[in-house]
Amino acid sequence: MDNIIKRIRHYYPVSDEAVGLLTTCLKKQVFPAKTIIIQAGKVDKRVYFIEQGITRSYSLFNGKEVTTWFSMEGDATCGSLALYRNEAGFEYVETLEKTETYVVSTDALNALYRKHIDLANWGRVLQQENFLWLQDTHIARLNLSAKERYEKLLKEYPDICNRVNLGYIASFLGITLPSLSRIRADY
Numbered sequence: 001m002d003n004i005i006k007r008i009r010h011y012y013p014v015s016d017e018a019v020g021l022l023t024t025c026l027k028k029q030v031f032p033a034k035t036i037i038i039q040a041g042k043v044d045k046r047v048y049f050i051e052q053g054i055t056r057s058y059s060l061f062n063g064k065e066v067t068t069w070f071s072m073e074g075d076a077t078c079g080s081l082a083l084y085r086n087e088a089g090f091e092y093v094e095t096l097e098k099t100e101t102y103v104v105s106t107d108a109l110n111a112l113y114r115k116h117i118d119l120a121n122w123g124r125v126l127q128q129e130n131f132l133w134l135q136d137t138h139i140a141r142l143n144l145s146a147k148e149r150y151e152k153l154l155k156e157y158p159d160i161c162n163r164v165n166l167g168y169i170a171s172f173l174g175i176t177l178p179s180l181s182r183i184r185a186d187y
Helices: 002-011 014-026 080-085 106-115 118-141 146-156 165-173 179-187
Strands: 027-030 037-039 046-053 055-061 064-071 092-097 099-105
Touching: 002 014, 002 046, 014 099, 014 106, 014 118, 046 092, 046 106, 055 106, 064 165, 099 106, 106 118, 118 146, 146 165, 146 179, 165 179
Parallel strands: none
Antiparallel strands: 027 099, 037 092, 046 099, 055 064, 055 092
16 A cells, blocks of 8 residues: 555655554455446445556546546545535546555545544645646646647656557547647657
């Protein structure tokens, strides 16, 4: 669980005691590549912490998959509506390679938040950072060229093209695969 604990403490100085309590609630699950771990239209009351591997979140728009997020080592992934509103979500989460996760129920996580302020603060800071990342991504889509968005992605995730299907990257960037291929040819 080194990647997970390292990322938790990257966001907030959670005590050893609180980390220990969190880890006692986690159950290891390993998924093969191309496994849908969260289904749109269903309430999935679990949070998946990724120790090894990568997932992509996507939604269907007019029958087409649109990639909205990638989660890697140390990240957490879940259905946002299920986590915050206990409602069925609109997104799918799929593993892109063999992915080792540690899973906790949202009920157990919320109970930990109520009892341990450092875990609650970590959860708040994590969501704050995710919100800011989403805002930055949205603004980039509005203001940066396709090439600039690609360069920004590579700066933030240098090895992503070695791990993720280029079609998913193009979808995430809001461009076509032929456009991404032309951009990549310049490198």
